[in-house]
Amino acid sequence: MSENMLEVTNLCISFGGLRAVDGLNMKIRKGQLYGLIGPNGAGKTTVFNMLTGVYKPTSGKIMLDGENITGKPSIAINRAGIARTFQNIRLFKNMSVLDNVKAGLHNHMKYTTIEGILRLPRYFKEEKRATEKAMELLKVFELDGEAQQLAANLPYGKQRKLEIARALATDPKLLLLDEPAAGMNPNETEELMQTIHFVRDSFKMTILLIEHDMKLVSGICEELTVLNFGQELAQGETSAVLNDPKVITAYLGE
Amino acid sequence: MKKLNISKTSRSNFITYGMVIVLAALMMILDGAGVLSSSMRGFLVPMCIYIIMAVSLNLVVGILGELSLGHAGFMCIGAYTSAVFSKCMVDTITFAPLRFTIAILIGAACAAVFGVLIGIPVLRLKGDYLAIVTLAFGEIIKNICNVINLGVDSAGMHISFDKASDLNLAEDGQIIIKGSQGISGTPKDSTFLVGVILVMITLVVILNLINSRTGRAIMSIRDNRIAAQSIGIDVTKYKLMVFTISAAFAGAAGALYAHNYATLTATGDKFNYNASIMILVYVVLGGIGNIRGSIIATIILYILPEKLRFLKDYRMLVYAIVLILVMLYNWSPKMQEYREVLRLKLKAKFGKLNKEESIT
Ligand SMILES: Nc1ncnc2c1ncn2[C@@H]1O[C@H](COP(=O)(O)OP(=O)(O)O)[C@@H](O)[C@H]1O
Numbered sequence: 084m085s086e087n088m089l090e091v092t093n094l095c096i097s098f099g100g101l102r103a104v105d106g107l108n109m110k111i112r113k114g115q116l117y118g119l120i121g122p123n124g125a126g127k128t129t130v131f132n133m134l135t136g137v138y139k140p141t142s143g144k145i146m147l148d149g150e151n152i153t154g155k156p157s158i159a160i161n162r163a164g165i166a167r168t169f170q171n172i173r174l175f176k177n178m179s180v181l182d183n184v185k186a187g188l189h190n191h192m193k194y195t196t197i198e199g200i201l202r203l204p205r206y207f208k209e210e211k212r213a214t215e216k217a218m219e220l221l222k223v224f225e226l227d228g229e230a231q232q233l234a235a236n237l238p239y240g241k242q243r244k245l246e247i248a249r250a251l252a253t254d255p256k257l258l259l260l261d262e263p264a265a266g267m268n269p270n271e272t273e274e275l276m277q278t279i280h281f282v283r284d285s286f287k288m289t290i291l292l293i294e295h296d297m298k299l300v301s302g303i304c305e306e307l308t309v310l311n312f313g314q315e316l317a318q319g320e321t322s323a324v325l326n327d328p329k330v331i332t333a334y335l336g337e
Numbered sequence: 338m339k340k341l342n343i344s345k346t347s348r349s350n351f352i353t354y355g356m357v358i359v360l361a362a363l364m365m366i367l368d369g370a371g372v373l374s375s376s377m378r379g380f381l382v383p384m385c386i387y388i389i390m391a392v393s394l395n396l397v398v399g400i401l402g403e404l405s406l407g408h409a410g411f412m413c414i415g416a417y418t419s420a421v422f423s424k425c426m427v428d429t430i431t432f433a434p435l436r437f438t439i440a441i442l443i444g445a446a447c448a449a450v451f452g453v454l455i456g457i458p459v460l461r462l463k464g465d466y467l468a469i470v471t472l473a474f475g476e477i478i479k480n481i482c483n484v485i486n487l488g489v490d491s492a493g494m495h496i497s498f499d500k501a502s503d504l505n506l507a508e509d510g511q512i513i514i515k516g517s518q519g520i521s522g523t524p525k526d527s528t529f530l531v532g533v534i535l536v537m538i539t540l541v542v543i544l545n546l547i548n549s550r551t552g553r554a555i556m557s558i559r560d561n562r563i564a565a566q567s568i569g570i571d572v573t574k575y576k577l578m579v580f581t582i583s584a585a586f587a588g589a590a591g592a593l594y595a596h597n598y599a600t601l602t603a604t605g606d607k608f609n610y611n612a613s614i615m616i617l618v619y620v621v622l623g624g625i626g627n628i629r630g631s632i633i634a635t636i637i638l639y640i641l642p643e644k645l646r647f648l649k650d651y652r653m654l655v656y657a658i659v660l661i662l663v664m665l666y667n668w669s670p671k672m673q674e675y676r677e678v679l680r681l682k683l684k685a686k687f688g689k690l691n692k693e694e695s696i697t
């Protein structure tokens with residue numbers, strides 16, 4: 084198929100009079116770790132919401148691995164291969180850590196509701212397989228020890244990790260992370276960035292990452308797009324973008 | 338780790354099944370020995386009915402997290418449709434267990450159809466709006482059942498919403514539903530044993546459903562709809578499924594109800610919002626999402642008002658106070674803390690103690 088995992092063309096959305104995202108163009112190659120940065124309120128989360136079908140774009144086009152997914156509902160987009168995390172964590176709080184990840188495996192478990200109610204052999208086989216898969220994912224994020232805890236009882240940093248594990252469980256082609264390090268201390272952040280790198284390499288994943296803090300992304304992102312007031316301010320290789328005077332002013336002016 | 342998890346939830350489920358079987362056996366033995374008072378004996382079948390109602394409502398309220406105030410409406414549909422079937426077939430199918438089984442299935446199926454019918458438009462609503470619409474639905478059903486006249490003769494079925502005489506039945510005709518006088522002469526097929534079997538079926542289906550991929554999908558919708566959609570869970574499909582399953586069990590409970598009395602009417606408090614709210618009270622007090630709690634709460638709260646009869650006028654006052662106390666016991670943070678401390682103490686004393694499951 085195409086060489087690009089994601090191609091966004093002239094993407095726009097307005098809320099009433101506000102053009103929250105205004106003509107965004109972005110190409111992300113397969114296997115790339117790509118950063119979307121910009122000051123608070125620049126429209127980064129709104130971009131994610133359009134990519135994942137939470138909002139319908141006013142205009143523009145989104146292509147995932149050669150497939151047009153513009154304006155499709157969230158479920159279809161997840162099945163097409165995009166999974167995400169949320170800036171304001173959205174876990175299934177009253178479910179166990181393990182069940183959060185197993186919920187992510189929902190569409191990969193091959194037994195019907197009837198088979199589940201009647202406890203036919205496929206139920207046991209698939210549940211076992213899912214549990215093993217989920218435990219593997221939890222191990223990547225060092226959450227396997229807390230598998231039986233309620234998600235709500237995890238400390239903040241681990242909740243963020245659990246969200247990533249749950250998203251990965253859906254076996255996406257493209258993973259969207261919305262400020263994954265928000266609220267973490269520098270040590271946790273450093274460790275998380277390494278985990279993200281590891282996920283990209285070992286799962287052969289394409290990752291688009293939102294970060295509010297520019298310094299964080301410089302470590303791991305290969306390319307960046309900088310948004311400011313809904314518009315693209317700069318785009319390209321990380322070091323070049325970060326040294327761009329326009330970008331520096333935008334951040335200083337914040 | 339994984340083995341532990343599976344055995345833990347199934348252990349909790351088996352405690353629930355065991356509790357029901359032991360209680361049922363105890364009641365049967367007491368009944369056989371002739372020590373049950375006649376009022377207690379009259380309670381046995383209704384108890385099963387309301388346990389089924391509470392458990393199936395808990396699926397909507399506790400597992401899906403939507404407020405429904407029309408659960409008694411589904412029960413009403415199940416009661417009427419099954420009673421009509423039994424009355425028509427009482428001479429055709431003389432083998433009562435078979436006839437009653439079909440009647441229950443018909444009651445469940447008809448209620449399920451209504452579950453889908455009101456589910457489709459209603460599932461776009463949330464919270465209070467859903468509660469109001471389901472409340473209205475229950476009232477509409479009850480009121481329709483109150484005015485409907487139905488008769489059969491050689492020419493087929495006749496329906497009138499005014500007077501029974503409008504049915505214009507032929508000589509050989511028979512009135513099945515007679516307005517507010519309802520249906521009389523339904524075969525009294527309901528027994529405690531049938532009730533217990535239905536309770537067990539309800540429990541197995543709902544507990545197995547909860548502990549499956551479908552149950553996880555339903556709970557994920559409850560906990561966070563947007564996140565559930567983001568991992569590819571079809572919110573509409575599962576909401577509709579929950580509504581349908583829950584309605585079907587309420588329909589089966591209705592069938593049990595209709596065949597427990599010689600006459601079935603929709604007047605009074607049986608199928609109106611009072612009944613729906615009473616069932617909701619059982620669910621809330623038993624613990625939202627806690628199936629075993631629903632059973633225990635139903636048993637206690639169903640018997641309580643009767644046992645308080647000696648208090649005469651103060652009966653409902655005491656009942657209300659008990660409700661408030663149970664509510665505090667279940668939900669106040671201080672009490673929860675205290676119970677946790679107590680549990681740990683007991684655990685230290687008696688070694689391994691079964692850990693309470695939050696969702697079982
Ligand atoms: N649903 C909405 N309705 C109205 N305005 C919105 C909505 N979602 C986002 N916005 C606005 O769009 C702008 C961009 O927000 P957001 O994408 O959250 O920024 P950030 O870059 O910090 O993630 C903000 O001004 C915000 O108020």
Ligand SMILES: [Mg+2]
Nearest residue numbers: 127128129170
């Ligand atoms: Mg944001």
